[in-house]
Amino acid sequence: MVRRASSVPHLNSSGGSSADSASTSGNRRARGAAAGSRGRKAPTPTSTSTSTSMSNQRGSSGSSSSMPRSRSLTNGMRRLSPQKGTGSGGVGGSSRNTPYFLRSRENEIGSADTLEIVASKSTGSEECSTPEDNINVVVRVRPLNEKEKRDRHGSTLTFPGNGQVIIEGNDVGQKRSHNRDSVRVFTYNVVFEPGATQDDILDYSGIKRIIEMGIEGFSCTAFCYGQTGSGKTHTLTGPPDLFVGKPNPKDPRHGLIFRAFVYLFQLIKNRKDVNYVLKASFMEIYNERVIDLLNPGSARKPLAVRWSKKSGGFFVENLFTVDCEELDDLLAVLEEGMRNRAVGSHAMNDHSSRSHTILTVHILSDQQTDGGVFLSKHGKINFVDLAGSELTKKTMSEGKTLEEANNINKSLMVLGYCISSLSDAKKRSGHIPYRDSQLTKLLADSLAGNGVTLMIACVSPAHYNHAETLNTLRYASRAKRIRTKPVIMMDPREALILSLKRDIHALQMENDHLKAALNLHHQAASSGPGTDNLLDMQLERLSSGGGAPVPVPKVDLERLPELDGSELAELVKLYMAENESLRQENNHLFTVRETILRDQEIVCRENERLLKKLEDVNKVCVRSPLIPARSAISPTTGKETPGTEIWTNPELNGAAVLPLEQRMSENADRRTDTAQKRIDQKRIARNILIMANAFTKPDPDLAKKLNTDPENVPAQKQATDYMPDMLT
Numbered sequence: 001m002v003r004r005a006s007s008v009p010h011l012n013s014s015g016g017s018s019a020d021s022a023s024t025s026g027n028r029r030a031r032g033a034a035a036g037s038r039g040r041k042a043p044t045p046t047s048t049s050t051s052t053s054m055s056n057q058r059g060s061s062g063s064s065s066s067m068p069r070s071r072s073l074t075n076g077m078r079r080l081s082p083q084k085g086t087g088s089g090g091v092g093g094s095s096r097n098t099p100y101f102l103r104s105r106e107n108e109i110g111s112a113d114t115l116e117i118v119a120s121k122s123t124g125s126e127e128c129s130t131p132e133d134n135i136n137v138v139v140r141v142r143p144l145n146e147k148e149k150r151d152r153h154g155s156t157l158t159f160p161g162n163g164q165v166i167i168e169g170n171d172v173g174q175k176r177s178h179n180r181d182s183v184r185v186f187t188y189n190v191v192f193e194p195g196a197t198q199d200d201i202l203d204y205s206g207i208k209r210i211i212e213m214g215i216e217g218f219s220c221t222a223f224c225y226g227q228t229g230s231g232k233t234h235t236l237t238g239p240p241d242l243f244v245g246k247p248n249p250k251d252p253r254h255g256l257i258f259r260a261f262v263y264l265f266q267l268i269k270n271r272k273d274v275n276y277v278l279k280a281s282f283m284e285i286y287n288e289r290v291i292d293l294l295n296p297g298s299a300r301k302p303l304a305v306r307w308s309k310k311s312g313g314f315f316v317e318n319l320f321t322v323d324c325e326e327l328d329d330l331l332a333v334l335e336e337g338m339r340n341r342a343v344g345s346h347a348m349n350d351h352s353s354r355s356h357t358i359l360t361v362h363i364l365s366d367q368q369t370d371g372g373v374f375l376s377k378h379g380k381i382n383f384v385d386l387a388g389s390e391l392t393k394k395t396m397s398e399g400k401t402l403e404e405a406n407n408i409n410k411s412l413m414v415l416g417y418c419i420s421s422l423s424d425a426k427k428r429s430g431h432i433p434y435r436d437s438q439l440t441k442l443l444a445d446s447l448a449g450n451g452v453t454l455m456i457a458c459v460s461p462a463h464y465n466h467a468e469t470l471n472t473l474r475y476a477s478r479a480k481r482i483r484t485k486p487v488i489m490m491d492p493r494e495a496l497i498l499s500l501k502r503d504i505h506a507l508q509m510e511n512d513h514l515k516a517a518l519n520l521h522h523q524a525a526s527s528g529p530g531t532d533n534l535l536d537m538q539l540e541r542l543s544s545g546g547g548a549p550v551p552v553p554k555v556d557l558e559r560l561p562e563l564d565g566s567e568l569a570e571l572v573k574l575y576m577a578e579n580e581s582l583r584q585e586n587n588h589l590f591t592v593r594e595t596i597l598r599d600q601e602i603v604c605r606e607n608e609r610l611l612k613k614l615e616d617v618n619k620v621c622v623r624s625p626l627i628p629a630r631s632a633i634s635p636t637t638g639k640e641t642p643g644t645e646i647w648t649n650p651e652l653n654g655a656a657v658l659p660l661e662q663r664m665s666e667n668a669d670r671r672t673d674t675a676q677k678r679i680d681q682k683r684i685a686r687n688i689l690i691m692a693n694a695f696t697k698p699d700p701d702l703a704k705k706l707n708t709d710p711e712n713v714p715a716q717k718q719a720t721d722y723m724p725d726m727l728t
């Protein structure tokens with residue numbers, strides 16, 4: 001059960017009893033057992049399979065008054081998990097609860113400033129009141145195991161409520177001392193007592209908030225930290241036998257990852273207005289080597305961890321990423337990774353994780369805004385199961401297990417340094433040793449970047465683990481002081497403004513291009529006969545009716561966050577107005593362009609017709625011995641006569657030829673295409689007429705008389721017998 005604000009042991013602040021809580025858990029288990037299941041297959045990039053119906057598993061448990069309530073849920077958690085623990089009788093129902101308010105505007109869910117929560121001083125602890133406290137830390141205390149019970153290990157922890165946990169002095173084997181110096185009190189967002197169920201972790205750890213924020217485009221991480229055998233893997237994935245053979249989706253022992261996936265799909269299905277694409281990867285860091293758990297290969301070849309300039313973070317090169325269309329695909333990723341990860345056995349845990357595992361779900365979303373602009377976001381959720389720190393004397397590790405333990409401890413130590421530096425205001429701006437281990441490289445963004453992080457510190461209550469438990473509680477407490485600055489991958493307002501600006505730019509370019517084209521055409525058309533009236537009208541309309549685009553003040557994008565809501569709204573309005581006027585202008589230009597295209601088509605058709613006529617003329621010329629339009633074949637040699645392909649007007653033979661300048665003066669003024677075409681047309685027609693007049697039909701009578709081929713007989717003048725089509 002979850003320990004919350006109440007002075008009565010085992011009772012939550014909403015007035016329920018332990019019996020209430022127990023029965024609620026029982027009911028929830030029954031609901032879980034009622035959920036449906038489907039078969040799953042191993043993940044492949046194209047894997048598709050049917051989904052489970054686990055989404056209904058939780059039914060209407062959300063607001064049940066008999067549900068355990070937590071006083072210590074963070075403000076952010078309460079805000080984003082309204083179905084649990086909000087309202088007057090909810091979590092914070094206790095009078096000692098932290099009053100809070102949100103410094104945010106409406107409609108801004110997902111933008112960074114909605115996360116800015118201002119909490120007043122809590123009566124519980126100082127940490128609780130820290131604003132922008134984005135590393136949420138919860139503690140889960142596992143129950144004593146059979147061996148510990150047999151060995152009569154007592155509990156070193158007590159739970160006074162208010163998210164507090166008290167660890168007694170380390171006086172194992174002696175009469176317990178309640179010396180105040182040796183007793184330590186730690187306060188966290190939530191403390192899960194040994195009786196807490198897997199369902200409780202989903203509902204009260206804040207994981208729902210993490211998922212919601214992942215969907216909104218944030219980079220989120222949930223990680224379990226603690227000594228070996230403290231219940232990290234149990235919390236995240238459930239007991240080890242769950243993944244032996246075919247897992248039963250109805251099993252109530254399923255861990256946080258399974259439940260988070262179900263919740264994620266539930267949320268996604270409800271968002272009909274957004275297109276989501278989910279991808280998942282699963283890796284482990286084993287002895288400082290990164291292994292792809294979805295594609296380990298027989299040699300378990302390690303992958304390189306590299307720095308990406310673009311994203312400003314580390315990434316694993318060539319990591320296998322699986323598209324997950326259905327819940328089953330995600331579950332298959334989980335199962336496959338669980339089967340491939342390194343597990344070993346030692347004196348403290350039969351199924352000890354020998355590596356740190358990171359399962360990442362990428363959530364790519366595309367949403368169309370009111371202005372028709374598409375917003376793309378890339379959120380992600382990392383589930384990190386850290387290997388447990390171990391005292392090798394206690395775990396009796398040797399050989400391979402010892403080497404693994406050393407690597408695990410070393411990387412956890414680096415993680416500890418990073419956490420401790422980040423939690424210290426003075427050291428935070430200094431060097432943080434992320435590069436000292438693969439784990440911290442890959443967790444850097446979650447610890448201090450723009451992400452939202454949930455740390456689940458797992459501890460054992462047994463006396464003989466006192467030192468490790470104290471250590472974990474200390475680290476968890478430090479982690480609580482780390483502040484991150486979560487930012488959405490794409491701020492909707494910024495995205496809108498950027499996209500409007502892009503639209504405007506594109507429209508302006510198109511506009512300029514069309515104007516330039518029109519200008520040319522306009523000039524050309526105006527010099528030739530029959531200037532296009534429609535075009536003129538369109539241009540006139542454009543210049544008079546289009547109106548100048550609304551002037552928009554230049555704004556430095558980096559200063560956008562400094563502008564307040566009304567200024568931003570004004571800016572967006574101006575951009576939209578400018579966009580609209582450009583759009584109108586563009587429409588006019590398109591109409592004009594259509595007209596031009598029509599004109600062009602007419603001219604093309606005319607050209608084709610003329611070409612055909614020319615062809616006809618050529619045919620006529622070929623048949624005429626006087627005006628060869630092609631190379632003449634010499635009757636004697638049968639070869640082409642050089643130079644005869646140049647057609648000369650027989651009418652002009654011998655006539656006074658105009659001087660070159662005079663002939664050129666015809667073209668001296670820059671004629672438009674249309675005008676030039678008209679002139680050409682007339683010239684061709686004139687020439688055809690001349691040719692037709694000059695055309696001479698061979699005299700067959702004379703040929704007979706000369707007893708020769710009619711083609712070789714001198715031609716007679718023939719004026720009208722043969723007329724080309726064009727002139728008829």
Ligand SMILES: Nc1ncnc2c1ncn2[C@@H]1O[C@H](COP(=O)(O)OP(=O)(O)OP(=O)(O)O)[C@@H](O)[C@H]1O
Pocket residue numbers: 141142143145194226227228229230231232233234235238239240349351352353354386387388389458
């Ligand atoms: N909350 C719990 N309720 C019941 N059993 C638990 C709980 N937490 C842990 N256990 C049991 O304790 C044992 C050790 O847990 P687990 O393997 O999860 O520890 P761990 O922290 O992941 O250890 P390691 O770091 O060695 O991998 C397991 O058998 C697990 O089922």
